[in-house]
Amino acid sequence: MEKAQNIKGLIKGIxxxxxxxxxxxxxxxxxxxGELSQLQLNEYGEYIDMKDFPDDVEDELQDWExxxxxxxxxxxxxxxxxxxxxxxxxxxxxxxxxxDRSSGTRFIKDVQRAIDSRHPFGAFKDVMAYYRLxxxxxxxx
Numbered sequence: 665m666e667k668a669q670n671i672k673g674l675i676k677g678i679x680x681x682x683x684x685x686x687x688x689x690x691x692x693x694x695x696x697x698g699e700l701s702q703l704q705l706n707e708y709g710e711y712i713d714m715k716d717f718p719d720d721v722e723d724e725l726q727d728w729e730x731x732x733x734x735x736x737x738x739x740x741x742x743x744x745x746x747x748x749x750x751x752x753x754x755x756x757x758x759x760x761x762x763x764d765r766s767s768g769t770r771f772i773k774d775v776q777r778a779i780d781s782r783h784p785f786g787a788f789k790d791v792m793a794y795y796r797l798x799x800x801x802x803x804x805x
Contacts (some may be wrong), residue, residue: 667685
């Protein structure tokens with residue numbers, strides 16, 4: 665869990681966490697915040713909600729995993745949360761961004777192919793780099 669120096673730092677920390685697809689929990693009074701990735705929640709979610717570790721759970725987890733769970737519990741105890749936008753919503757933003765930049769047939773086909781690919785976010789970024797629009801995306805963030 666991190667603690668910002670001021671409200672501007674808190675907002676930047678929250679935005680940074682959301683930009684990488686994490687769930688972010690924060691306390692505006694103490695300026696503490698923390699990121700929870702979906703992977704962490706999937707991996708340790710069953711332990712986070714438990715009040716005390718039973719003996720057998722401590723035996724199952726390694727020391728670093730116990731530290732990870734304890735850190736995640738601290739983050740989960742923060743009072744406010746912001747969830748990252750769903751993939752469908754992010755893809756909608758990519759389509760809107762592309763439509764605002766060009767109506768060229770080849771560009772639209774390249775964007776559609778990227779969005780339909782197995783890794784749409786990376787492929788979209790590659791298309792934007794090819795068309796020299798990556799800077800426009802960074803300015804929006």
